[in-house]
Amino acid sequence: MTYKTTYQAAQSVATTIEQHFAAQLSDARQASFQKLAPAPSATNIEKLIDTAFWASLQREEGHVIKISLALLPPEVTEQPVLFQQRLPLTASVLTKLAPGVERPGIHIGVWQENDELYIWGTTRTIPSLSFVVDVSEPGLLVIKHRRLDGFGKYANVAVLKGDQIKIVDEQSAALEDCPGFLTSLLGFRTPFTDIAANVLVQLAVSMRAHKRGGSLLVVPSDTENWEKSIIKPMLYSIAPSLTGLAQLVQHEDEEKAKGTWQEALKREVDAVAGLTAIDGATIISDNYNLLAFGAKIGRASGSKPVDEMIVTEPIVGNTEKQLHPAQNGGSRHLSVAQFVHDQRDALGLVASQDGRFTIFSWSPCKQMVHAHLIDSLLL
Structure with a gap:
């Protein structure tokens, strides 16, 4: 009996996603990466997305469904939980x-036999470039x-919400004004080894997760000019500055040798x-x-109000x-945009309560604030 998908978005993106994974795996093999996932076919991509979508609309005892599906055979994983019956x-x-x-x-493990997909069990370990539907x-x-080096947040390829399709545009990483950690989020063909960028990504994910909204300013360590854009007094100024996260980053190799570095970093x-x-x-x-929290942002003396900025989203089209x-x-958003306009060597990260996430940076090419909408990369 031939399987027929009914979720139109699954049909629309299957071939594009197949081509993406084929290119990623080809590049990885040329770079001599080992233990790679098998390439997913467009047919299986379509089937898996279709089934996952209809499952997402179900409820189990009143609870919404939250699952992760990985398309791979059990033999390429480590210590899988195998069901006696498929x-x-x-x-x-x-x-x-x-x-x-x-x-x-x-991850729920899914593989194929005789052109049929089946569930074989679950696993916590999957090889690099494994196709995952979350x-x-x-x-x-x-x-x-999963990224080539296996470290950090998984790289998003596409986001499907109902009939809305967003394909992540990895070419956005080539923009001259692209902040370093946004490049890491987008740079599918490079390992995610930049610890500095990785920390900012983890901070962004964690900020978004608490769902209360928030602002994080990243300022140069060799100057105090940023204080000109902060209203005094700062009620929650930290003195001396708290160094827990900084110590982990500076002593990465030593901490990793202890075997608990990722847990400590989180x-x-x-x-x-x-x-x-x-x-x-x-x-x-x-x-x-x-350096501080709960700080109130103010326009620096002599600075003009920011009245225009560039807004982009790293999505195809x-x-x-x-x-x-x-x-x-x-x-x-307005206050962080003003801060970055006045302090052009700083970065601003803003999480909204509804899940939207924006990076504010200064664009030397356009000579204005650049707002990068990246919530599609953090899901």
């Missing part, structure tokens, strides 16, 4: 399994893969990101010392816009 890949089966596999890091909320699917990242939920901006130096900051968000 299960059919259907929305109803995924719905029943969901409560036991919704914790982060657990069901984040009803009707929202994120197509992603703990320190979550501690800093948690402070962004407090009204006002959290401020860290570019070497990750915590997206076009650059020039907007007033107030058209892109509320007071938090």
Whole structure:
């Protein structure tokens, strides 16, 4: 019996995603990377997305479905949990399994035999460039893969929400004004080894996760000019600066040798990101010392109000816009845009309560603030 997909977006993106993974795997093999995932076919991509989508609309005992599906055979994983009997890949089966596999890091393993997909079990370890479908909320699917070096957040390839399709544009990484850690999020063909960029990515993910909204300012460590854009007194100024996160970054090799570095990094990242939920901006130096939180941003003396900025999203087909900051968000966005306009060697990260996430940086090419909308990369 021939499987027929009914979710139109699955049909629309399958070939594009197949080509993406084929290119990634080809580049990785040429670079002599080992232990790579098998290439997914457009047919299997379409089937998996279709089934995941209809499962996402189900509820199990009143709870929404949150699962991760990995398309790969069990023999390429480590210590998989194998079901004695294979299960059919259907929305109803995924719905029943969901409560036991919704914790982060657990993937439902899916593979094929005789042109049919089946569920073979679960795994916590998958090879690089494994095709993964993440069901984040009803009707929202994120197509992603494990990075070549296996470190950090998975790289997003596409985001599907109902009939809305967003294909991540990796060419955005070539922009001259692209901040370093945005380049790391987009740079699919390079390992994610830049620890400095990785820390900022983890901070962005953690800020978004607390769902309270927040602002994080990253300022140069060799100057105090940024204080000209902060209203005094700073009620929650830190003196001396807190160095927990900075120490982990500076002594990366030593901490990794202890075997608990990733856990320690997550703990320190979550501690800093948690402070962004407090009204006002959290401020860290570019070497990750915590300087203040709850800080009120003000326009620097002699500076003009920011009245226009560039807005882009690293999505295929997206076009650059020039907007007033107030058209892109509320007071938090406006104040951070003003800060970056006045302190052009700083970065501003803003999380909205609805999940939107923006990086503000200064564009030396356009001579104005550049707002990068990146929530599609953080899902």
